Amino acid sequence: MAERRGVAPWIVWSVLAGLGVLLSLDGVTARLGPGADAVDHALLLYGALPRIAVAALAGAALGLSGALMQRALDNPLAEPSTLGVFAGAQLALGVAALAAPALGPLGREAAAFGGGASAAALVLALGWRRKLDPVTVALCGMVVAMVASSLTAALILARGDYLFALLIWGGGSLTQDGWRASGAIATVLLAGGAAAFALRRPLGVLAAGEASARSLGAPAPVIRIAALGIGVALATTVAAEVGLIAFVGLAAPTLARLSGARSADRTLLAAPVVGAVLLLLTDGVVRHVGSGETVPTGAATAFLGAPLLLWLLPRLVLADRPAETRAPRLLNVGPLLIALVVFAALALLAGLVLGRGEGGWAIATGDAFAELWPFRAPRVLAAAAAGAMFGAAGVVLQRVTGNPLAGPEVLGVGAGAGVGLAAILLAFGGAGLPLQMAGAALGALAALGVMLLVSGRGRLGPERMLLAGAGISALCLAGLNAVIATGSPSAFALLAWMTGATDAVSLPQAAAACAAALVLTAPLAAMLRWLETLPLGDATARSLGLDVAATRLALTVLAALLTGAAALVAGPLSFVGLVAPHAVRAAGVSRAGPHLIGAVAVGAGLMTIADLFARTVIFPYQLPLGLFASLIGGAYLVVALGRR
Template sequence: MLPVMLCGLSLFGLVMIGGNILSVLPGNVSIWAVVSPQADATEEILLHYTLLPRIVVALMAGAALGVAGSILQRVLRNPLAEPATLGVSAGSYLTLTIATLWFPLAASNAAEWVALAGAALALAAILGLSWRKGLSPATVTLSGMIVSLYCGAASAVLMLFNHDFLTGIYLWGAGYLDQQDWSGVLFLAPRLLVAIAVAALIQRPLALLSLDDSNARSLGLNIEAFRLLSLLVAAVIIAVVTAAVGVISFIGLAVPALARATGARSPGREMAWSAIFGALVLTATDQCVQALPVTYRIFPTGAVTALMGAPLLLVLVRRLKSLSPPAMTGMTEARRLRWPWTVIALAAVALGIALLLSVFAGRGPSGWHVMAAPEGVYSMRTIRSVSAVAGGAMLALAGAILQRMTGNPLGSPEVLGVSSGAMLGVIAATLSVTAVSRGLQISAGAVGAGITLAFIMALARKGDFQGDRLLLIGVTLSSISGFVMAVLMAAQDPRLDQLLAWMSGSTYAVRKQEAIAAVAILGAGLAVGALLRRWLEILPLGETVALSQGVSFRSATAILLLLSAVLTAAATILVGPLSFAGLMGPHLARLAGFQRPAAHLFASALVGGAILLGAEWLGRNIIFPYQIPAGLLATVVGGPFLLLLIGRRL
C-alpha cells in the first residue's frame, strides 16, 4: 500500500510540475534558462522567480508540517493533535492582525518576525499553564486548544469590525504559497534544517513518550525535559512555516495518520514518511491550484489541501491504529462533589435568575435600565436569551457525550462534523437565492446536517465505531466547509455578509417557535442522556469491558453518536456553528466536581447554557448600540477564565 501511494503521488506531482513549467516557457528555451534567466525574457523571469521558488517552498513546508504533526501526535498521544493544537498558528495570525491595524509599519516590513513573536507568546502561555503538571499530554492539549480558540475568536472579532482593512491578512492566513523571489526559501531552509535535525535526534525518546508516564520513567526517560524539547521543536517548525506562508491546514493532522495507516510504526519511520507524504501532498495540491483555468488566487492552497487530502484519509481511516490509551485518562481527577444533584438544582435556579436579569436589565438609548424598556424589547430579549441558553446547553451536552464516549478531551460538536454539514447547507442556500428566508436557512441547515450525519454513520460503521476514528472522520469532513469559507472570503463574495453574523454564533434571527423547539429538544436530549448514563460509564473502558458487562459496543456508540449529532445539528441551525461552549462546558463541569455521567451531563448543559447566556447579554450591551455575536464573545471572555482554572486545577 505504501509504495503504491508514494509512487502515485510522486508521479502525479511530477506531471503537474512539468505541465506548469511547460505552460510558462516556450518550447525553444534552453534548460539553462531555469538557472540563469535573461533579464529581457519575461517567461524565464517568471519561471525562475515565481514558479520554482514556489515548488521548493511547498516541498519544504509540507515536509516540515508532516514532521511537526507526527511529533505532536506522539507527544500528546492523540491522533487529533496537529499544528492548531498548540495555538501557534492562531497566535501568529492574531499578532499580525493587531500589527496591521495599529502598527502597520511592523506588519509590512517585518511580517515574519511579528508572526514568530505571536507564535512564541502562544507557546509560552501553553507551557506556563502546563508546567505544574509536568507538561502532561491532556493538560497541554486542552490548554493549546483553548489558546487556539481564544486567539481565533479575538482575530474574528477584529475581522468583524475591520473587514476591509484586513483582507490581506486573511489571504495570508488562508495559506497562499505565492513567491516573488527566493527569499522565502532562504528564510525557511536554515531554520527548518536545524529543527528537523533535532527532531531526528529524539526518535527514541519519542517512542518512550508514547507510553504511559510510569513506564517511560521506569525506562530511564526524563519525561518533562524531553516532552518540553519535543514540543519546542514542533512549535518552532510550525511557527517558521506559518510565518513564511501562512496557515496550511490538514497536513499536520492527516499526513501522520496516512503514514501510520500505511505501515509506519516507529517514530523515525513515521516522521520520515510524514515528511515525504507532506511534501508530496502539498506540492501536488499547489500545482493543481496553479493549473486551474480560473485565477488561482480564488483558491487558497491551504484550504484546497484539506479538500484534496480528505478523501484519501477517509479511505484509509479503517487502517488507522490508535497511538495510546485515551488522552483523558492522564488528566488529574478533580474532586467529587458530595451532593452533586443539590448543586445542580441550585445552579439551575441561578441560571433561571440570570435569564430573567438578561431580559429585564440592559442598555438602551437613554443608558442602563432595569424593567424600563418597551414591551416589544422584552419579547425580543426573551427569545434571544432562551435560544442562547438552549443552544449553549445542547452543544455542551453533545460535547460531554462525545468526550465520555471517545475518552478524548478534544471531542466536541465542531469536531464531529455535523455543524460543518449544517454550515454547508446554509451556504448553499445563501448562494442559490437572492434573499435567504429564515425558513429556508433552517431547512438547508437541517438537510446539510442530515446528509453529513448519514455519511459519518456509514464510515464509522465500517470502522467499528472506534472513538479516535470517529472524531478523525468528523475533522476530515469539517475541512470541506473550511475550504468553501476560504474561497468565499478570498473572493470577497458580497453574499458573505449574510453569513458572518450567523457563523459567529448569533441569536439575532431566532424566532419564538424556534426557541420553544430548541428547549423541547434540549429536554429530550437530557432525558435520553440520563437513560444512557450506564453506557457512558462503560464505553470509555473499551470494547472488551463493554461486552463483558452486556453492552453492545457498536450499538451503544452508534446511538450515542446519533444523540450528540442531533443536539449539535439543532444548536447549529438555531444559533450558528459555535466553537466554545461545546468543547469547554464539559471540562468546566468536570473541574467543578461532577464526575458521574448523569450529573456530568446535566452540569455540562447548565454550564454551556450559562456561557452563551452571559455572552449574549454582554454582546448586546457592552458596546451598545453595536453588538458582538455571542459565539465570538463567549470564547474571548470565557477563554482566559478557563485557562486560569486549568492552570490551577489540572
C-alpha cells in the same frame, strides 16, 4: 528484496513530484511557443516558477517542522495545526496589522513567531500536568486554536474594511508575483535544517526516554525547547509569507515513516522531501479546479490531513482511559435542579435589564426598559434558546457515545452544520430561515454520522473520539474557509455566523429559535428511558428490550437537528454543548431526566451571560457571542482534561 521495497516508495514520490511540476506548469508552458510575447515570459518567470518554488520550499519547511515537533514531544499527532501554532500566528498578525500597519516582512515574521510560540507554550503548559500525553496535547491545541480563531474572527468583523484580507490570506494561497517569499522561506529552511542536523543525535537520545537521556547527560528540556523553537520558526515563517497551510506537518513525517524512514535521522531528512512533494502536488491539483483560485491551497491540504488524522487514531499506541458510565449520585437532586433553573432565569433577567451606558453600568426599568425591549429581547431570547438546544444536544451525544467529554462542538457536528449552511447559501443565495435550518441540520447529521462510523469501526476511546471530532471539524472548517476566502457575497455572512453574532437577530427570528427549542427538546421527554439505558452498554440495552440501532439513529437525528438550529444562532464554536451537560453530571446528576433539565438550564444561562458580556465588555462596540462562549467553554474543557 527488502532494499527494493525500501526504494519503491521513493520512486513513487519522485513520480508524484514530477506530476506536481507538470500540473503547475500546464497552461503556462503552452503559451511559450515561438509566438510567445513578453507577458507570457513574465508569467512564467514571476508567476509560475516562483509559485512552484514556494510550494516546494513551504512544504519542505512544514515537513521538517512537523518532524521536529513530533520528535521533541514523542507525539505522532504534533504539528503546527494541532499545537495551535497557526491560529496563534494568525491572531498575532491581525493584532500587528491594527497596531503597526506599516510593519515590514521581517516584522510580520516576528509577529507570527511570537503568536505561534505563545500558543505552543500555552498548549504545553496545559498538557504538562498529564505529562504531555499525545491526545491531551492535541486536544489542548484544539481548544487554544479554536479560541484564537474566534478572537481573530472578532478582529476581522470589527475592522472588516481593513482586515478581511487577513482571512483570505489565512486560506493559504500560493499565488506569487515575485521571488521574495521563496527567498525568505529558503533562508529560514536552510538555517532550520542546519539546526535540525545539529540536533539529530540529541533527539535520537531523547527517543529512548527522558530518564535515559538524563543518564547520558543530555538536557532533555533544552533539547525539547530547541527543537520546538525551530519547528515554530519554520511554520510561522511559512504562515507569514503565504498563509496557513494545514496538516502538511502531520502528513509529511507520517508518510515518510510509512515509506521506510524509521530512525530520527532519516525522518528529519525524508519529511521535508515528502512535505515538498505533497504541497507541490496539492497546489498543482488546486490550479486545475474551477478558475485556478477557487480553493486555496491551504484549505485543500486540510482535505488531505484530516482524513489522515482519522486513519491514524486507531493505530496510535496510547493508553486510553475508560470513560465512567455513571457519576456519583446526589441523595436529592431537586434543590440542585431548582438552583440551576433559578440561575437560568436570573441570567435571562440580567440580559434583559442590565447594561452599560455613558455613565457606566445601569439597570433598565420603567420607560427605559420599554425602550430597550425591542433591541435586547430578540438577542437574549435567541441566545437562551441556542444555549438550551446545545445543552440538550450535548446530553444526547454524551449518552449515545458513552463519552462524558462529548459535545456538538468538539465532535465536529457544529462545523458540519456550517458546511450545510454554506451549501444552502451558495446554492440559493438569500435563502430563508427554514431552508437555512434544513441545510444546517443536514450538515450536522452528516458530520455526526461520519463521527459515529469512525468511532464504531475504530473502537476509539473517549479521548480519541474527541480527537476524531477535531479532525472532522478541521475538514469542515477547511471547506468553510475555502468559501470565505473566495470573497463572495456569502463569505462575510459565513464569517459572522462562525463567530455567533446576535446583534442583528430580529424578534421573528428569536421567536423561531424559541419555537425550535421547544419542538426539538420536547421529544426527549419520551426518550428518557433510551438515554438512561444506552450508557449501560449495547448488551445491557438489548437485554432490556431496546433496539440499539434504531434508538441511536433516532437520537442522532434529533441531536443533529438541535445542533443545526442552535448553530444558526450561536455559531459552531461555543463549547456550551459540552460544558452544560458535563458540569451538571460532574455535580452528581446521573439520571437522564434531571441531567437533561439541568443541562438545558445551564446552557441557556451560560449563553445568555456570554451575550451580556459580548455587548458590554467594550461598550459602545459589540463583540460576537460565540467568542465569549468559546472562552468560557474552552477554559472549562482545559480544566476537565487536566482533572480527568
